[in-house]
Amino acid sequence: LEAFYTDHFVLPLPPGHRFPMSKYRMLRDKISAALTNVTLNEPPEASDGQLALAHTPSYIDRLVEGKLSSLEQRALGFPWSPAMVVRSRRSTGATIAACRAALASRSSAVNLAGGTHHAFADRAEGFCCFNDVAVAARLMQAERRAKRILILDLDVHQGNGTANILANDDSVFTASIHGANNYPFRKELSHLDIGLPDGTDDLGYEAALNQLLAQIDSRFNPDFMIYLAGADIYIKDRLGKLAVSIDGISRRDQLVFDWAKQRALPVAIAMGGGYCPQIDDTVQIHFNTVALFAKYSLDLS
Numbered sequence: 511l512e513a514f515y516t517d518h519f520v521l522p523l524p525p526g527h528r529f530p531m532s533k534y535r536m537l538r539d540k541i542s543a544a545l546t547n548v549t550l551n552e553p554p555e556a557s558d559g560q561l562a563l564a565h566t567p568s569y570i571d572r573l574v575e576g577k578l579s580s581l582e583q584r585a586l587g588f589p590w591s592p593a594m595v596v597r598s599r600r601s602t603g604a605t606i607a608a609c610r611a612a613l614a615s616r617s618s619a620v621n622l623a624g625g626t627h628h629a630f631a632d633r634a635e636g637f638c639c640f641n642d643v644a645v646a647a648r649l650m651q652a653e654r655r656a657k658r659i660l661i662l663d664l665d666v667h668q669g670n671g672t673a674n675i676l677a678n679d680d681s682v683f684t685a686s687i688h689g690a691n692n693y694p695f696r697k698e699l700s701h702l703d704i705g706l707p708d709g710t711d712d713l714g715y716e717a718a719l720n721q722l723l724a725q726i727d728s729r730f731n732p733d734f735m736i737y738l739a740g741a742d743i744y745i746k747d748r749l750g751k752l753a754v755s756i757d758g759i760s761r762r763d764q765l766v767f768d769w770a771k772q773r774a775l776p777v778a779i780a781m782g783g784g785y786c787p788q789i790d791d792t793v794q795i796h797f798n799t800v801a802l803f804a805k806y807s808l809d810l811s
């Protein structure tokens with residue numbers, strides 16, 4: 511399994527900032543120590559031209575040059591710095607690299623960060639500068655590696671930016687299961703949305719996922735999938751509001767894996783959110799996702 515990491519491009523945050531930046535380094539270390547069948551690679555930066563597949567040139571310019579308004583700055587939730595721009599470009603580059611690797615090997619590949627699904631075409635929001643999945647989906651089409659792409663977003667928060675950017679694009683299908691009462695409080699329309707009540711447990715989650723996958727089957731025939739495997743559906747997550755156990759999350763990943771394998775779908779995976787008080791829990795959940803896809807190669811060739 512090819513994995514792409516960006517944790518060494520550090521995004522400087524003030525002390526006590528609630529974004530768990532350290533989880534990315536911990537995840538890479540854990541994989542490096544325990545999963546010998548995972549190759550760790552540094553991705554290139556996403557270029558302005560690549561970013562423009564999903565973002566307006568004026569927004570890219572404002573973000574790259576540090577010209578965001580104070581309102582935009584607040585919506586993003588990170589202080590601007592040149593290092594933040596580098597990190598955001600690399601993280602989008604990692605999703606691009608994972609997509610290319612998955613499609614080249616007709617198997618799976620993973621970005622050990624990414625899933626910045628709250629970024630819109632012309633604005634940043636919710637810790638997300640660039641919408642890595644929208645950029646990568648469009649680029650895979652432009653490079654003629656894939657035609658019909660499914661974005662399966664199982665982060666607990668709706669991928670509002672992704673849904674908005676791709677709303678009128680019939681060649682990319684956006685599907686989301688998220689907390690109905692969670693951020694973003696004004697939801698966008700994905701091609702398929704399931705909003706879950708607070709406190710949804712393992713069984714409720716599995717039922718929703720089976721329902722979602724069945725509906726995708728009846729509406730879209732993808733040749734490639736990008737999977738946002740958010741860790742924030744976990745019961746102990748600070749921002750999740752759901753009640754899915756670690757075993758329940760492994761079951762989620764297994765269902766997605768089996769569904770992809772049965773349909774011979776290459777899969778690129780992005781990690782998405784995870785905000786446990788005990789950061790080790792978040793890292794363990796992300797690790798389990800990587801380990802599952804590494805252990806059972808999709809091997810579709």
Ligand SMILES: [Zn+2]
Nearest residue numbers: 665666667783
């Ligand atoms: Zn999230």
